[in-house]
Amino acid sequence: MLKLIQKGALAGAMILAAGAALAEYPEKPIEVVVGYSAGGGTDVMARTAAPFIEKYLGGGASLVVKNVPGASGQIGVTEVAGAKPDGYTIGTFNLPGMMARTIDREAGYDRDSFTYLANVVNDPNVIVTSKDSGLDTMEKLIAAAKADPGAITVGMSSLGGDDHFALIKLEGLTETEFTIVPFKGSAPARTALMGGHVAMGILNISEVASFQDELNLLGVATEERSDFAPDLPTFREQGIDLINGSMRGFVAPAGLPEDVVAKLDGAFEQMAGDPEFLKAMADTANPVEVVTGDDFKQLTSDLYDLANKVWQETPWN
Amino acid sequence: MTEARRNRLLRPETLTAIGLIVAATGFLIPTFDLRPISALLPAAMLIGLIVLSALLLVSDQRKAAAGEVAKPVSTAPGRVIGAFALIVGYAVATDLLGFYPSTIVIIPLVSAIFGYRSPLGLVIATAIVVGSIWLIFDFGMSQDFPAGRLWQD
Amino acid sequence: MYSDLLNALPEVFGLANFLAVIIGVIAGIVVGAMPGLSATMAISVLVPFTFGLEPLVALGLMAGIYNGAMYGGAIPAVLLRIPGTPAAVATTFDGYPMAQRGEGGFALQVAVVSSSIGGIASAFALMLLAPPLSKVTLLFGPAEVFWVAVFGLASIIFLLGGSPVKGLISACFGVFVSVIGSDPIFGSDRFTFNQLELLDGISIVILLVGLYALPPVIDLLETPLKTGVSEDKLGTEPIWKALPRMKGFWKTWIRGSLIGIWIGILPGAGGSMAAFMSYNEARRASKHPERWGEGEPEGVAAAETANNADTASALIPALTLGIPGTAVAAVMLGGLLVHGLQPGPMLFRDNPDVVFGFMWQFLFGAILLVLLGGSLATNSFARLLNLPRPLLGSIIIVLMLIGVYSIHGRMFDVYLMLGFGAVGWVMDKLKFPLPPVVLGLILGAFAEENLRLALRIGRGDWGVLFRNTTSLVLVALTIAVIVGPGLKKRILDARKARTAD
CATH class of the missing domain: 3.40.190.10 (Periplasmic binding protein-like II)
Structure with a gap:
């Protein structure tokens, strides 16, 4: 009997340990690719949000902002779309611009290239x-x-x-x-x-x-x-x-593991309710409206359809 | 006679003018795909370049006809080409092998090839330059320099 | 408002805040003096780093760097004919001949004193006249800005050098390079050949480093026997001994300051245009214009006053309207945003301590320049340039790569710079003047963009360009610049002919 309990406890501990191993993401710094120069609106959003995401990811998570400016954010977002979907590269995403660019030029990504994490700003x-x-x-x-x-x-x-x-x-x-x-x-x-x-x-x-x-x-x-x-x-x-x-948020490459998505989405949701975060965003003139996961994906899809419709009727270039 | 004529066409200014005409004409082709208002300024500049280069060509050939000898562009063409090739090589090496290894090699290499060969001086100079770059940019400002594409994938 | 200005003063003298300005000025001089590294690059590298600093420390650093770099750019411009920053191009015209003649030390002293005067004037304009001057900015809509650009382009005719055909080829080349990128109105690609890296156009720093720094480096390696700059050629003397020789420059200083401040409050043109215009105006006013370009100290004074006089004034539209007057001011605006300082009329009400403190820092930066720049430049930098030529050349190569790479963090720009370097070497050897390329690049697309915006506003009617007084005044000025010299010459000739009779 005692042995059984011991075995059970051991098994339980092993499961917990396995769970802990899985939940250990992030175990190295997460790179946040910003498609604009330091000091732009999107950059300020990313840098303001970063410490809060770190806080809610917990476990000493660290986010490193990397500016990849150029071509109205195109170069940066293309880099994100092509990155390894392991949760260690995420990027900022602007709507409707990022979708409009897939219509008015040949872009190196489309709306299925991303895992949609959270839209943070709706201006x-x-x-x-x-x-x-x-x-x-x-x-x-x-x-x-x-x-x-x-x-x-x-x-x-x-x-x-x-x-x-x-x-x-x-x-x-x-x-x-x-x-x-x-x-x-x-x-x-x-x-x-x-x-x-x-x-x-x-x-x-x-x-x-x-x-x-x-x-x-x-x-x-x-x-x-x-x-x-x-x-x-x-x-x-x-x-x-x-x-x-105009919307600004965060995406990751398509095909991110479920548990990583859940962890990141959780962090974004908690961040959305943090009064300190809301104050920091208000100070930098960013109206916050957090939309996570599938809703964000739907939002992007809707905006793509709108942009496409406009393009069909009155192409702008 | 043919020798002289070939020389006339190989004058540096003549060559430059011909090169400019060819390049400007080449760039003129994509302007046809643009909207007229978008094409206006670039096309004007390209046509300007063609006309001006033609003028340059004519005036240089007149000088040649008058028997003026064109000055050579460089007294040591080998050194110029070598220097330029080294600089391009350095950029490519930075891209492929990474900034720090390439820089550690290029400073003494260029100096030694072009005549400064004191070993101690080279070591000290390289150490100071690379060290301060690392200290200021990498350590101080967390600026990333190319790590080398070869090692990344 | 002026009481806010005084209230902000004690904070500025806080140890960390004041130290930041000092460090900034020194760092700025060093960055400016390094061929390849520019103020824009230094501040954009600094911006993310300042996230964790107190606002006044971060802004003090930036104010210091901006002031320091605008002068620092003159050091290699004088000693090596490599402008350290885009705005120092006009400094090479007379600065380098002076150094060749053995007056490099004096040229640098003229540069530091002029820079400091321009910076102080500009800081005062920012502190005392920001609100009224921002009203002046509002007068300039697309049509008016188009004329300003045309006015600037007209001054190219003074920069053509010996052969007008070659000078115009240079200018056409510069303007053509400026249109590469996305179309200013439709956003469609022009000559980008599907390279995303070209979509935003070619940064002036890339072109400048390629055209101006690479040919001299190759020269350094081509003729390796001499050392960089020999000390006896420098002609160093203490600055108080040099000052009396500058007393005749006061008109040039005032003129340069006013031009710099004016160009600064107009968005988009920037320090290079200010320096070119100030140089041209000073030459026009000079009693012996034939000496200009041969090593006339007043030419250095004109260029250096103006390129520092647009530093603080470029922040007037940046702070009040959110539109930066220069590329550096644009990056600094980012630095302000990082600290939650939103440009606009509220900025002065909500954060007076920081904003006015920042203005004071500009003033102190400009004053410190003469103290730190005077001895630093002549003593340490000139000696650095005393290194064996091959070593100096190879160090400059490394700096060029860092400077160009750091703008956007990509090797593409470095390759582009090397391409311009090859072009620049040919141009240099065949005596094609380089300044028209720089001015063409800065003003070409700028003129086009504003012309097309104006035409859109006028719904296609070209009459929109002549519809108000500001435009007409600018048109008249432009015509005067183009026709003026010829007219003056004719009148003088006629007078000469009469006296000869």
């Missing part, structure tokens, strides 16, 4: 107008666009990005037509807007939050109002069903 689009334009409500803007199709110039950060898709959605919803002026990045677009060189802009809320006195903010493309500008009504409140934004 909704806002429509702003310059103070000089006098278009201080959505109604006035749409009326002006209808009166002279194409007369309103819209500054944005690039073609084939979230702001471009937002404009195309807006044009479809309101049967209007605008002239797109794609600057190199959102800061120059915002500056041209402040100088009155373009009439309207589609930007992201984090980019205009500290410029609320210099610009007319007309609406935000979310379901509920954003914490960054609580007084700003959503488009839904104004009768336009426009929901769109």
Whole structure:
């Protein structure tokens, strides 16, 4: 009897030990490939999130950020897609840009190249107008666009990005037509807007939050109002069903082992509820909206379909 | 006569002008695939290069006709080609074998080939340069240099 | 606002914060002085590292490096004709001939004093005039910026050198290189041949290192007998003895400072354009323009004042509007972001201690420059260049590789640099001038992008380019620059003819 208990205990200990061996991931530093230079929005997100992921992975896990800048994040994300799926290489992922690039050029990856870990940031689009334009409500803007199709110039950060898709959605919803002026990045677009060189802009809320006195903010493309500008009504409140934004998250190469996925997803979920993390993200102007696993995959797929539809109708290059 | 004519075509400026015309024409081909507005500036520059190179070619040939002897580009072409080959070799070695091994070899190698052969001086200089690079970039700033593609896969 | 400025001062004198500026200035001078290593590269390597530092320590380091590197770039520009940073190209024009004549030490002293003056002027502009100057930036939309770029390109005609045909070939080459990458509007590929690495265009540092550093290195190896720079040629003397010889430069200093500050607040152009323009204007104003390019100390003063005067002012649009005035300011903006400092009008309200402290650090960086740069440059660096030529050459080769590799962390750029090096060597030997290539690369695509944005805003109507006063003033200036010299010559000739009668 005693022997039996001993045996049982031994067996139990062995199972525990085996379980521990499996659960030992990560046993070496995890490399986080960021497709942009140090100091960019995506880089700051990755570096802000890294210590929290380390904390929730536990066991002395360590994340090392590696910047692989170039070609709007393409070089970095291609490196992630081709990396060994062992959980020691993960990367940042931007939507809809990363999916749009698989449509408008030959990319070294597609939507099935990744294990989708977690989307962390959802930065909704806002429509702003310059103070000089006098278009201080959505109604006035749409009326002006209808009166002279194409007369309103819209500054944005690039073609084939979230702001471009937002404009195309807006044009479809309101049967209007605008002239797109794609600057190199959102800061120059915002500056041209402040100088009155373009009439309207589609930007992201984090980019205009500290410029609320210099610009007319007309609406935000979310379901509920954003914490960054609580007084700003959503488009839904104004009768336009426009929901769109720029998203940033983390992916790993496709074919990651189940247990590693579970462990990483768990860490991201715990991180999402950490008030310290939320504060750190708010300080760096990153609106957090964590979506993990299959939901994230679905989100990517939906955005791919949207981008593809837009591309079929109005190719941008 | 033929010798003289060949010499005229081998003048450095003439060769450069011909090379530029060929290269610019080659780059002109992909501009046809671009939208007109995208092609405008590059095509203008390439056509500019072709026209200017043609002018250069004509003026150089006039000089040749006037009997002016072209100055040789280098007094020691062997050394120039050797130096350039060593530099390219160093870059390739860094890529394949890694930054540190290649650097440890290249500093004394280049110095010795081109005339500085004091063994002590070479060892000290190499140690100081590689050491401070490691200390500042690798140790201080955790910058990664190529580790060598041969060892990685 | 000015009380915030004073409140921020005590913090700046905190031991760690002040030490950071000192270390930054020294590191900047060293980085700038190393051919191949640039300020952009140094700060981008530093940014991830500063994540764990106190904001003012991190920013102090960056302010110091920026100031130091803009001067440090002059050291190899004067002694070896290799500009250490893109902005030091114009310094080679007169600095190198001076060194050849045995006045290298004086050239460096002119450079350090001018750099310091430009930096101080710029820091004051940043501290006292940031909000009004950011309003000036707002005046410049795509149409106006296009004209600024054209104005800059027009100054190429002064850089053509002996043969206009060769100079124009250089310029066309530079502009052509600038269009490689993705189309500024549509994002479609131009001459990238499916290389993702080319999609963002070719970094100025890659071209500069290839064109400017590789040919001299090959020269160092080609004629190995002499040593780098002999000490007697340097003409070193204490800086207070050199100062009286610079008293005639005050006009150039003021002009250079104003040009540098102005170029700094316009996004995109950067220090090289400031230095070129200041050099041209100073030469135009000079009583003996024929001496320029032959070793005129005032030429060094003009270039070095302007390239330091755009350092702090480039941060004006960066801090207030989020648009950096230079590549270095762009990297520094990243450094600010890392510390949770979002550019915009709120920045000055929310984080006055850090922002104004940072401005003070710029000022102290500029002042420290003259103290640290004066002795450091003439004593240690010049001696470093005294190494046996083959050894010096091989060390520069290693530095070139590190500098170019570190920009994006890829060997592709190194190979590209070597390609430009081969081109540069041929150009050097056949006396094709290099400055038009640099200016063409910086301004070519920049002009195109803004032209096409302006045309989009005008819905295809070219009239949009002439629609407001700022544009028209710039057009007039450009015409004056192109036609002016010829006109002046004709008037002088006519006068001469009259007196001869």
